[in-house]
Amino acid sequence: MGKQQTIKQEKTRKTIMSIVLGFICIIYMLPILTIIVNTFKDANAVKSNLFALPNGDTFVGFENYVTGMTAGSFPFWKAVLFNVIITVLSAFLILLFCSMAAWYVARVNSLFCKIFYYLCVFSMVVPFQMVQFTLSKTADSLGMNTPWTIPVIYLGFGAGLAIFMFVGFTKSIPIEIEEAASIDGCGPVKTYFMVVLPMLKPTLISVGILEIMWVWNDYLLPSLVLDLAKYRNIPMHIQLTTTGSYGSMNLGAMMAMIFLSIVPIIIFYLTCQKYIIKGVAAGAVKG
Amino acid sequence: MSNTSSGASVKTAVDGKPPKKKKVKYSSGHSSMTKRSLRKWCWLFIGPVFASFIIGFIWPFLQGIYLSFCGKFNIISNAHLQGFENYVKAFSDETFFHSFWFTALFAVVSVVLINLLAFSIAYALTQGVKGSNLFRTVFFMPNLIGGIVLGYLWSMIFDGLLDLWTSQNLVDNEVYGFWGLIILLLWQQVGYMMIIYIAGLQAVPDDMIEAAKIDGATKSQTLFRVIIPNVMPSITICTFLTLTNSFKLYDQNLALTGGKPSRLTEMLALNISNGYSNMATRGMAQAKAVIFFIFVAALGIAQLAATRKKEVQQ
Numbered sequence: 374m375g376k377q378q379t380i381k382q383e384k385t386r387k388t389i390m391s392i393v394l395g396f397i398c399i400i401y402m403l404p405i406l407t408i409i410v411n412t413f414k415d416a417n418a419v420k421s422n423l424f425a426l427p428n429g430d431t432f433v434g435f436e437n438y439v440t441g442m443t444a445g446s447f448p449f450w451k452a453v454l455f456n457v458i459i460t461v462l463s464a465f466l467i468l469l470f471c472s473m474a475a476w477y478v479a480r481v482n483s484l485f486c487k488i489f490y491y492l493c494v495f496s497m498v499v500p501f502q503m504v505q506f507t508l509s510k511t512a513d514s515l516g517m518n519t520p521w522t523i524p525v526i527y528l529g530f531g532a533g534l535a536i537f538m539f540v541g542f543t544k545s546i547p548i549e550i551e552e553a554a555s556i557d558g559c560g561p562v563k564t565y566f567m568v569v570l571p572m573l574k575p576t577l578i579s580v581g582i583l584e585i586m587w588v589w590n591d592y593l594l595p596s597l598v599l600d601l602a603k604y605r606n607i608p609m610h611i612q613l614t615t616t617g618s619y620g621s622m623n624l625g626a627m628m629a630m631i632f633l634s635i636v637p638i639i640i641f642y643l644t645c646q647k648y649i650i651k652g653v654a655a656g657a658v659k660g
Numbered sequence: 661m662s663n664t665s666s667g668a669s670v671k672t673a674v675d676g677k678p679p680k681k682k683k684v685k686y687s688s689g690h691s692s693m694t695k696r697s698l699r700k701w702c703w704l705f706i707g708p709v710f711a712s713f714i715i716g717f718i719w720p721f722l723q724g725i726y727l728s729f730c731g732k733f734n735i736i737s738n739a740h741l742q743g744f745e746n747y748v749k750a751f752s753d754e755t756f757f758h759s760f761w762f763t764a765l766f767a768v769v770s771v772v773l774i775n776l777l778a779f780s781i782a783y784a785l786t787q788g789v790k791g792s793n794l795f796r797t798v799f800f801m802p803n804l805i806g807g808i809v810l811g812y813l814w815s816m817i818f819d820g821l822l823d824l825w826t827s828q829n830l831v832d833n834e835v836y837g838f839w840g841l842i843i844l845l846l847w848q849q850v851g852y853m854m855i856i857y858i859a860g861l862q863a864v865p866d867d868m869i870e871a872a873k874i875d876g877a878t879k880s881q882t883l884f885r886v887i888i889p890n891v892m893p894s895i896t897i898c899t900f901l902t903l904t905n906s907f908k909l910y911d912q913n914l915a916l917t918g919g920k921p922s923r924l925t926e927m928l929a930l931n932i933s934n935g936y937s938n939m940a941t942r943g944m945a946q947a948k949a950v951i952f953f954i955f956v957a958a959l960g961i962a963q964l965a966a967t968r969k970k971e972v973q974q
Contacts, residue, residue, distance in 0.1 A: 387789050387790070394795050397781075398794075398795055401802070404813060423816065423820025423821075423823070473704070473706075473708075473709075474706050477706050478706070480695060481702075496713075496717050498960055499957075500929065500952055500953055501910070501929075502932040502948075503724050503949045503952070504717065504724055505936060506724070506727070506942065506945070507727065508716065510723075510736055511715060511719060512715075515715065517715075526712065526715065526716045528712040529712035529715050530716045530717055532716075561697050561705075565705075586804060590805070590806025590809075592911050608808035611809055611915075612914070612915065634809050635809065650855055
């Protein structure tokens with residue numbers, strides 16, 4: 374009797390908790406919902422009351438989306454394109470070269486490797502402001518101010534976390550497998566690509582996700598390095614259009630632009646949620 | 661290519677320990693064989709990362725330290741050594757001190773609130789409540805939105821909210837700006853820390869909690885005496901991450917308030933960053949950056965050392 378009662382109590386407690394959490398979830402999503410609603414309102418209606426739903430007078434359909442995408446001397450869709458190029462290239466470079474370097478560091482473990490490894494760890498603590506001015510000058514003097522060359526800087530700047538995580542994982546791979554490959558006549562390069570790389574897959578996904586999240590949203594580095602007139606990424610574009618010095622946009626179109634810049638992230642998140650959450654947990658444990 | 665490989669061979673020669681040590685490794689079997697053949701490929705495996713690491717980090721970092729001791733400069737080549745003048749100027753700059761205290765207060769409030777909320781939600785979600793996965797998905801989502809977009813999104817929301825009962829905007833009042841930043845950061849980071857806490861909570865052995873229950877421990881006793889000591893590693897990581905994130909906060913600050921009103925909501929990173937735009941304050945900004953770096957590094961190490969002590973060995 375007593376036991377049944379406690380089970381029942383436990384059940385009602387859980388239902389209450391579910392309801393409370395659900396309520397918090399709705400509040401949590403309100404900012405994004407507000408933005409979505411406002412993308413369908415005209416600029417004056419956005420300004421006068423942000424929280425009103427669109428009615429017959431203020432509803433403008435997809436006009437804001439069209440303006441948001443195409444308005445200005447530098448249209449938004451171009452920024453999206455450059456963002457994709459930079460993110461994909463950087464992630465690819467970081468994953469390939471950092472995993473190679475990490476394997477080398479873990480296996481050779483010479484003095485040079487140790488120094489390199491600790492420099493990488495050290496680079497994770499240094500705030501970006503420390504290299505802000507000098508990095509932009511260095512990049513300029515090397516002609517690295519295009520979306521096709523900025524991934525090289527990302528490789529250098531993102532090496533810290535990637536190498537740290539890859540070294541941690543590579544050390545847990547039994548060396549015997551690689552020895553077997555070398556006895557069978559595999560050279561180091563072949564061993565790496567045929568044997569080590571496939572085993573690194575879970576870590577590749579974790580590191581890839583962390584780097585993609587970083588590069589996709591990064592503002593300061595591209596704004597310092599890229600040539601503003603020719604290339605922008607999404608955060609740069611939003612910053613430049615809202616500060617007004619480059620021609621401000623109407624608020625409705627602004628809302629559409631903000632929403633459009635969130636959409637790819639949400640799609641990416643919902644499709645690889647499992648890996649993202651694992652990646653975050655893995656990154657934290659290593660960190 | 662021949663150039664790089666010859667450079668690499670020099671490196672191996674330098675790296676290679678005296679032959680005596682090598683001989684010992686010969687006898688250890690195949691591992692030394694793979695190692696030796698691997699060393700020939702040093703330029704391929706380490707080369708690309710090392711080169712871009714020098715371009716992207718080492719070289720700018722060393723230059724940064726050098727420039728912090730230089731007078732007015734436009735480009736690096738026209739800088740002249742000047743001594744500690746920039747540091748003296750940095751320490752007598754009032755905006756720097758204001759931004760330091762603003763950032764410190766912000767960091768304390770945000771670290772406490774983020775960790776409390778993230779831990780509570782993680783705890784609630786690991787109790788077997790219905791819909792846990794959906795809740796987790798929702799709570800984590802804002803974390804993927806970048807700082808700049810997040811800042812503008814929230815500045816619109818805050819201005820809309822403030823419109824309802826005052827005529828002031830977010831950028832008119834320092835206090836609004838402070839709490840605006842706190843709310844924004846909570847919204848962004850609680851989900852991330854929650855994931856780490858969930859992983860920590862799931863790793864607490866069930867039999868330990870069971871044993872506590874059998875011994876007659878109440879729910880709160882179990883929480884404070886069993887669960888929290890066991891998730892101490894997660895607490896270490898989360899406080900470390902939130903603390904350094906708060907101190908380095910830049911994008912959100914720039915997009916939400918931009919330091920307004922009159923540089924009162926400027927945090928350290930933004931304060932330093934603004935200094936670079938003017939040639940007269942560039943050297944001082946670089947000196948501030950060096951101070952900032954030393955401070956953040958020391959803070960991180962001190963924090964790690966303090967919480968690591970409290971971790972229990974399993």
